[in-house]
Amino acid sequence: xxxxxxxxxxxxxxxxxxxxxxxxxxxxxxxxxxxxxxxxxxxxxxxxxxxxxxxxxxxxxxxxxxxxxxxxxxxxxxxxxxxxxxxxxxxxxxxxxxxxxxxxxxxxxxxxxxxxxxxxxxxxxxxxxxxxxxxxxxxxxxxxxxxxxxxxxxxxxxxxxxxxxxxxxxxxxxxxxxxxxxxxxxxxxxxxxxxxxxxxxxxxxxxxxxxxxxxxxxxxxxxxxxxxxxxxxxxxxxxxxxxxxxxxxxxxxxxxxxxxxxxxxxxxxxxxxxxxxxxxxxxxxxxxxxxxxxxxxxxxxxx
DNA sequence: GCGTCCAGGTCTACC
DNA sequence: GGTAGACCTGGACGC
Numbered sequence: 001x002x003x004x005x006x007x008x009x010x011x012x013x014x015x016x017x018x019x020x021x022x023x024x025x026x027x028x029x030x031x032x033x034x035x036x037x038x039x040x041x042x043x044x045x046x047x048x049x050x051x052x053x054x055x056x057x058x059x060x061x062x063x064x065x066x067x068x069x070x071x072x073x074x075x076x077x078x079x080x081x082x083x084x085x086x087x088x089x090x091x092x093x094x095x096x097x098x099x100x101x102x103x104x105x106x107x108x109x110x111x112x113x114x115x116x117x118x119x120x121x122x123x124x125x126x127x128x129x130x131x132x133x134x135x136x137x138x139x140x141x142x143x144x145x146x147x148x149x150x151x152x153x154x155x156x157x158x159x160x161x162x163x164x165x166x167x168x169x170x171x172x173x174x175x176x177x178x179x180x181x182x183x184x185x186x187x188x189x190x191x192x193x194x195x196x197x198x199x200x201x202x203x204x205x206x207x208x209x210x211x212x213x214x215x216x217x218x219x220x221x222x223x224x225x226x227x228x229x230x231x232x233x234x235x236x237x238x239x240x241x242x243x244x245x246x247x248x249x250x251x252x253x254x255x256x257x258x259x260x261x262x263x264x265x266x267x268x269x270x271x272x273x274x275x276x277x278x279x280x281x282x283x284x285x286x287x288x289x290x291x292x293x294x295x296x297x298x299x300x301x302x303x
Numbered sequence: 304g305c306g307t308c309c310a311g312g313t314c315t316a317c318c
Numbered sequence: 319g320g321t322a323g324a325c326c327t328g329g330a331c332g333c
Contacts, residue, residue: 023311137312142327186326191313230313252311 001069007062008082009091014115015039015055015063016300018089022292023140024120027131027147029155029163037300039063041088043123044156044164045080052162053085070160087210090118093242098282105278111289114296121240126199126206127165128240133191133228135236135250149183150192168206171196191228198226209241216243216281235284244284247272256291 007013019025019039025032029042037057042050052068067073067081086092099112111117122128134146154166154174171179171192179189198204204226212219216238223234235248247253249272258266261275272287279286 132311133313135311137310137325138327139310139329141310141329143311146327180326184327187313187324188326228313232312236311248311250311251309255311 001072003067003069003073003078005065005067005078005082007065008086009062009089011091012115013062013089013091013118015057017114017116017296018118018120019057020292020295020299021116021119022288023135023143024122024131027144028151029165030120041123042162042164043081043084045077045084048156048158049077050156050158050162050164051077051081052160053081055085068160068162070158084123088121088123090121090242093118098244098279098285101279101282101286105286108286108289110293110296113302114300116289116296117285119240123165124207125209125237125240126168126195128237129195129206129226129229130192132233132236133188133195134185136188136228136230136233146183146185146188150179150185153178153182168196168199172200188228191226194227209237216245219243220246239284239288243281244279244286245281246284247276247287248284249287253287253291257287260290 016037019032019037024030025039031040032038033040039055041053043053044050051073054066054068055063056066057063065085073081095117098117102108102111122131130150131143131147134143150166150171151163154170156164156166156170174193176189176193179185179193183189185192195204199206209219209222214222219241220234220238223229223237224231229237231246232248232250235246238244238246239248247269249269254266254272257272257275258264261267267275273283276283276286276290
C-alpha cells in the first residue's frame, strides 16, 4: 500500500542539505538515489511493524513523502511516522542563532543560502550511538559493512524485506562472539554489546538524551562514560542532538582542515579551536560545515 | 603473494 | 593529566 503524506513541516527547509549533511544517508537502513534525489528509510512503527518512507526532492517545494506499507495506515501510525521523520530530519532545530554568526564570517556565509546545518539522524538515539562507534578507527567502507551486517543478521525483517534496525534487547540477547565473528565488529563488539545490555536493562535510558534538559557539558560527560565513546564520538553525537560546543575532530576533519587552513600542515587542536572560536557554542557546526562545504557546492549547487 | 600501514579512535596501564 | 601500546578489519600500497 502506498500512501502520500504531507511533509511534516511548514517552515524553511532544504532537503538535499540534510541528505548530504554527513555519511548517515549512505548507512542502512537509509538508502539514497540521485536524479531525482531520493532518501529511503525503513521505519519501525511498532515491535513488528515496519514501513518504508520514500522522500523525493522537489526543488520548488518540500520533498514528497510516500509511505509503503503492508496494510493501510491508521491515524496513530501516520502520526508515529510523521514524528519519526520530524526527528530524523532534525526539523525542531532552530538554526537562526547560527546563521546570525555566519553573517559576520565570510567563510560560512554560504550556509544559510543552502539551508545547511541540520544533521540527518537515525530513528533512535541508540542507532546513532551504535553507528558512531562503528565509525571509529576504521575506513568508511568498513563502517558501512559492519552496519549492514548488524542489520541483516540481527535486524527485524518483514514480508516485504523492509528492515528495522536491531533493538538493544536483540543485540543484548546475542553473544559478543556473534557480533565479533558474524557481524565483523572486531574489538567494537564488546562496546556494542555492553551498550545494548545497559540499554535493554534500563541502566542507561539512551533515548532520553534526545529530550534531556541537562546541560551540554553534562551530556558530554555522560556520553564519555559509555565504553567505546571517546572525545570525537561524544562530540559527533552532541551534533546529532543539536549541540555544537565541541569540535569532535577525527582524522578526516584534521586532514580537511590541514588542506583548508594549514597549507597542507596539520594544525594543533588549539589552533583549530581558535579558528572557530568566534562561533562560540555553535563552533562544532561551523567546523563541520567548513570541512564539508564542497559536498554542497558539488552535489546541489544553487544559483 | 606477503608484509605494512592506516582509516571519520578508544581504552588501559603506567608514569 | 599525559602518553605509549594494543586493538578487529579490510583496502591500498610497495616489494
